[in-house]
Amino acid sequence: MFAQLRPKPAEFHVFDTTLRDGSQQEGLNLSVADKLTIAGLLDELGVGFVEGGWPGANPNDTAFFAAMADGANALRRATLVAFGFTRRVGMRAADDPLTAALRDSRAPVACLVAKSHDRHVEQALRTTLRENLDMIADTVSHLVAEGQRVFVDCEHFFDGYRENPAYALEAVRTAAEAGAEVVVLCDTNGGMLPPWVGEIVTEAAATGVPLGIHAHNDTGCAVANTLAAVDAGAMHVQGTVNGYGERTGNAELISVVANLELKYGWPLLPEGALAEASRIAHAIAEVTNVPSSARQPYVGLSSFAHKAGLHASAIKVDPNLYQHIDPAVVGNDMRMLVSDMAGRANIQMKGEELGFDLSDRELAARITQRVKDAEAAGYTYEAADASFELLLRRELDQLPEYFAVHSWRVFTQGHPAPGAEGETDTECTVRLSAKGQAQRVVGEGNGPVNALDHAVRNALRPAYPVVDRFELIDYRVRILDQGHGTDATVRVLIQTTDGRRAWTTVGVGQNIVEASWEALSDAYLYGLIHAETPEPAAVRPAEERVSV
Numbered sequence: 001m002f003a004q005l006r007p008k009p010a011e012f013h014v015f016d017t018t019l020r021d022g023s024q025q026e027g028l029n030l031s032v033a034d035k036l037t038i039a040g041l042l043d044e045l046g047v048g049f050v051e052g053g054w055p056g057a058n059p060n061d062t063a064f065f066a067a068m069a070d071g072a073n074a075l076r077r078a079t080l081v082a083f084g085f086t087r088r089v090g091m092r093a094a095d096d097p098l099t100a101a102l103r104d105s106r107a108p109v110a111c112l113v114a115k116s117h118d119r120h121v122e123q124a125l126r127t128t129l130r131e132n133l134d135m136i137a138d139t140v141s142h143l144v145a146e147g148q149r150v151f152v153d154c155e156h157f158f159d160g161y162r163e164n165p166a167y168a169l170e171a172v173r174t175a176a177e178a179g180a181e182v183v184v185l186c187d188t189n190g191g192m193l194p195p196w197v198g199e200i201v202t203e204a205a206a207t208g209v210p211l212g213i214h215a216h217n218d219t220g221c222a223v224a225n226t227l228a229a230v231d232a233g234a235m236h237v238q239g240t241v242n243g244y245g246e247r248t249g250n251a252e253l254i255s256v257v258a259n260l261e262l263k264y265g266w267p268l269l270p271e272g273a274l275a276e277a278s279r280i281a282h283a284i285a286e287v288t289n290v291p292s293s294a295r296q297p298y299v300g301l302s303s304f305a306h307k308a309g310l311h312a313s314a315i316k317v318d319p320n321l322y323q324h325i326d327p328a329v330v331g332n333d334m335r336m337l338v339s340d341m342a343g344r345a346n347i348q349m350k351g352e353e354l355g356f357d358l359s360d361r362e363l364a365a366r367i368t369q370r371v372k373d374a375e376a377a378g379y380t381y382e383a384a385d386a387s388f389e390l391l392l393r394r395e396l397d398q399l400p401e402y403f404a405v406h407s408w409r410v411f412t413q414g415h416p417a418p419g420a421e422g423e424t425d426t427e428c429t430v431r432l433s434a435k436g437q438a439q440r441v442v443g444e445g446n447g448p449v450n451a452l453d454h455a456v457r458n459a460l461r462p463a464y465p466v467v468d469r470f471e472l473i474d475y476r477v478r479i480l481d482q483g484h485g486t487d488a489t490v491r492v493l494i495q496t497t498d499g500r501r502a503w504t505t506v507g508v509g510q511n512i513v514e515a516s517w518e519a520l521s522d523a524y525l526y527g528l529i530h531a532e533t534p535e536p537a538a539v540r541p542a543e544e545r546v547s548v
């Protein structure tokens with residue numbers, strides 16, 4: 001029997017810091033417009049608090065709070081939070097310009113970072129333990145008197161508690177007595193493990209102060225540490241969507257919330273909002289331009305992807321045999337992968353998904369063997385869903401002949417030196433027949449793949465004008481036998497779109513142009529087969545990109 005999880009406290013906060021701590025991630029930079037878009041998405045998700053940044057610390061954050069104060073950008077459900085620190089050493093909070101920026105932000109809540117670790121007070125702040133407590137009390141009481149609700153983030157609380165528990169707890173009490181509604185215990189360096197967090201939060205809860213948790217992921221335990229704090233009495237969780245944040249990031253907020261909603265049984269988000277979680281996490285990744293991990297719990301592309309034959313054979317009977325929840329609950333999808341680890345069941349389920357009846361065991365076994373043989377030769381169907389469909393159609397004798405290629409050749413002329421004048425570039429000649437018309441067509445391009453593409457497009461256009469909608473959007477190449485140097489076999493994956501859907505095809509060969517040709521001609525064939533299909537397929541996010 002599983003242990004009983006804690007019942008939901010009467011008041012519980014879901015606090016998002018994607019726009020503040022999330023933007024402290026290396027490589028993540030947000031404009032004011034980006035922040036406004038993300039704030040809107042977080043509001044849709046239904047989090048209780050959106051920490052928007054640090055007004056007064058940089059012009060973007062100040063402008064963001066000014067824009068949020070304009071009614072047009074107002075959050076519908078969430079409460080906006082402005083972040084800042086306690087007043088400077090030796091100054092009155094009322095005179096500190098950064099405290100003034102918090103007031104002027106017009107955010108209903110201010111979240112103040114305060115020191116609670118004695119060594120940080122003495123070495124980083126370079127002041128006395130008494131003065132730090134005065135800084136906390138003065139800043140909190142000033143902002144409360146000015147009409148703001150105040151939360152306090154106790155930086156390095158757990159490390160501080162280990163060295164000087166009395167002082168760490170004194171910082172918590174001081175903040176609460178000055179008017180802070182919640183005191184958030186921060187694992188700033190992210191070095192804690194769940195049992196330690198549980199123990200320390202339990203001891204801090206004895207103060208009677210409403211506590212929150214802010215965990216970093218340096219031990220890979222940020223979500224677990226957050227849940228350990230909740231179990232020990234925390235009533236406020238902080239985190240970021242996609243786990244963005246300083247160093248290894250913050251607790252991933254959707255994982256925290258999904259665990260609390262689905263495992264603890266706590267209703268936290270507005271009804272139906274959890275089913276939007278996958279869409280919102282991916283939409284935020286589009287804005288940040290920092291892709292989320294495919295393996296991210298609940299909302300990742302691979303979170304419900306099944307590759308192994310044994311898994312698929314059980315899933316065919318009941319998907320729950322290999323899934324901890326129904327993916328639809330978080331707006332995700334189950335995906336069946338086709339690879340050399342597939343058994344008949346993967347192939348049958350993938351075939352069914354594509355609209356083919358593969359219930360015949362012998363047929364399914366034959367196709368499974370074809371897939372395994374092709375994967376052994378270097379093909380990959382896990383990524384190249386369109387090539388898998390073409391393989392199926394070939395096996396089932398259901399491949400329409402839109403065109404027949406008789407031959408092709410590519411000629412490239414290089415410059416004597418970079419930047420030198422002269423004819424360059426690449427020319428490709430293709431001989432093919434389409435709709436009974438044989439033709440020989442030339443295409444030019446800035447490289448062999450570009451020239452091949454132009455030649456095929458020029459040759460097919462008279463019979464199938466729709467090809468002008470096809471566009472190559474990603475090209476990836478990798479060497480399959482690394483010891484072989486420039487004569488290695490390569491695999492080329494090409495992603496193509498017609499503006500409505502995207503599909504991926506694969507080619508393999510010792511000649512990179514030949515492998516590209518195979519992937520490219522299959523891309524055209526698949527595109528023509530589906531030109532009239534109404535429903536667009538999901539677009540996969542690109543991984544490594546190589547320019548052609």
Ligand SMILES: CC(=O)SCCNC(=O)CCNC(=O)[C@H](O)C(C)(C)COP(=O)(O)OP(=O)(O)OC[C@H]1O[C@@H](n2cnc3c(N)ncnc32)[C@H](O)[C@@H]1OP(=O)(O)O
Nearest residue numbers: 054057058085086087088089113114115124125126155188
């Ligand atoms: C744990 C966290 O992640 S908290 C969030 C941290 N986020 C950021 O730092 C991003 C935004 N920060 C900034 O733009 C700048 O650091 C500013 C505007 C806040 C301050 O810039 P500067 O005045 O140039 O100071 P600088 O960053 O070099 O040093 C920070 C100062 O704040 C003091 N300080 C640090 N923590 C606190 C605190 N909780 N309360 C009051 N003062 C503090 C430091 O002692 C140092 O003081 P000093 O100026 O006397 O040396």
Ligand SMILES: CC(=O)C(=O)O
Nearest residue numbers: 113153155156186188
């Ligand atoms: C406040 C904060 O971001 C931290 O302590 O990590």
